[in-house]
Amino acid sequence: MSDVRAVLMQKVEAAHDRLVATTQRLVAVASPNPPSDTAEIAAVAEALLREIPGIEIEAIEPEPRVRSLIARLSSGRPGRRLIFNGHLDTFPVLETLPWTVPPLGGVLKDGKLYGRGVSDMKGGIACSLLAASLLADHRDTWRGEIVLTLAADEENMGSLGTGYMMEHVPQARGDANICGDVGSPKIVRFGEKGLMWVEVEAAGEPAHGAHVHRGVNAIDRLRAALDRIKDLENVPFQAPAVVAEAITKASGISEALSGRGESQTLQRVTVNLGTIEGGTSPNLVPIHAIARADIRLPVGITTDILAARLDEWLAPLEGVSWRAIRRFEPSFTPPDHELIRRTASVAAEVLGSPPAVNMRVGGSDSRWYRKYGVPTVVLGLTPFNMGGADEYVMVDELVAVAKIHTLVAFDFLSAR
Known part of the structure; x- marks a missing residue:
C-alpha cells in the first residue's frame, strides 16, 4: 500500500x-x-x-x-x-x-x-x-x-x-x-457553529415628530428588543470537553490563518444585527420598524434554548414580535x-x-x-x-x- x-x-x-x-x-x-x-x-x-x-x-x-x-x-x-x-x-x-x-x-x-x-x-x-x-x-x-x-x-x-x-x-x-x-x-x-437568523418587528402609533406625546415610536420599541437579542451572547452553556480542548490546542495555528479572536468566537454565542429598517421621515413618528440578525451558536447550546429566551424576553415588550427565519444546530x-x-x-x-x-x-x-x-x-x-x-x-x-x-x-x- x-x-x-x-x-x-x-x-x-x-x-x-x-x-x-x-x-x-x-x-x-x-x-x-x-x-x-x-x-x-x-x-x-x-x-x-x-x-x-x-x-x-x-x-x-x-x-x-x-x-x-x-x-x-x-x-x-x-x-x-x-x-x-x-x-x-x-x-x-x-x-x-x-x-x-x-x-x-x-x-x-x-x-x-x-x-x-x-x-x-x-x-x-x-x-x-x-x-x-x-x-x-x-x-x-x-x-x-x-x-x-x-x-x-x-x-x-x-x-x-x-x-x-x-x-x-x-x-x-x-x-x-x-x-x-x-x-x-x-x-x-x-x-x-450553528445558526439562527431572526426577524424582529415593532409597531407604533403615528404622530408628528413635534408631538411625540401623541404617538408611539416603533424604532424605540425595536431598539429595546434588539438590546435583549444582544443579551443572548451572555446565555450560559457547557461545551463538551473534547471540543473545548481541541479549540484551545488549535489556536496557535488556526488564529494565525483565521484571525485573532477566532478561539473565543468559536466558544460563545454571537449576535450580528445585520439590517434595520423603519420610518419614513425625520419629522414623523415611525409606525413600523424591522430588523434581522444572524445568531451563531457554539457546540453545547441549541436553537431551542435561544428561542425560549427570546420568547421570554420579548413577550413583555408591547408591539414587538419575532420569528426565526433559518435554524441549524451546531x-x-x-x-x-x-x-x-x-x-x-x-x-x-x-x-x-x-x-x-x-x-x-x-x-x-x-x-x-x-x-x-x-x-x-x-x-x-x-x-x-x-x-x-x-x-x-x-x-x-x-x-x-x-x-x-x-x-x-x-x-x-x-x-x-
Missing part, C-alpha cells in the same frame, strides 16, 4: 496543469447565488466527471435549473462508501467591483489563480475531481465506492442542494464525507474519529508539519451530513479576497489539497 500511496502522490504532482485547467473550466462559468441557477455549471461539472472511466452520473433538480449532480465510482468489491461533497454555486460575481483581472477569466499569475468562486469552492471541487480520477485508475487497490455530490444552493443554506440529496437520494449518504470547502490545508475542521464529528485522525495524519505528511484540528466558525453543507450521522471533515483552500474583487487561491495549495483528498480517500477505503 505504501507503494500505491507514493504513486498517487507523484500522479497528483504530475497533474499540476490538469488541476489548474479543471479549476479554470469551473471558474469560467458564472454560478452566482442568488439566483441559485446551477444548470450551466452543472453541465461543465458533468463533462469533467465523464472523463472518469466507469463513473455513473445522475442529475438532481428539485426546482427548475437548481441542479446538483451525484456521481458514483465503484471498485467492484464490497466496502465502505466515501463521499466527496462540494457546492457549485458562488457569491455574486459583482463585476462592478475593482477587479484587475476578468472575474471569470481564471487568470494564472505569480502562483495565484484568480476568479469568482475559485476559493469558495471551485478549486476544492477540482481537487476532489482529481482525487476521484486518480483513484479510478487504481480501483484494484481499494474497496467500496466513491461518491461525488456536487450541489446547488449552498449559499442559500443548501435545502435544495445537499439537503435535498441527503433526504431523497440514499446513495448520497455514506460512511464518511470529505468536503473541500474554503478554509486552509493547515486546518482540519471537524465541526461548525454539529461536529468527534476529533478523535478515524476520518479526522486520518486527515490530520495525511495533512502532516503532505505539508511537512502537523495541522491544527479545529471547529469552523462559518457554515457549510457538511452540517447536512452530520445531521444524518455521516462523519465529516472539511479541508479546503485558503481564501483571498473571497466575495470581493480579485478573489484568488495559491496554486501550491491546490496541489496540496488534491494530495490530501486523494490519500485520505485511499487510506479510508483500503483500511482493513
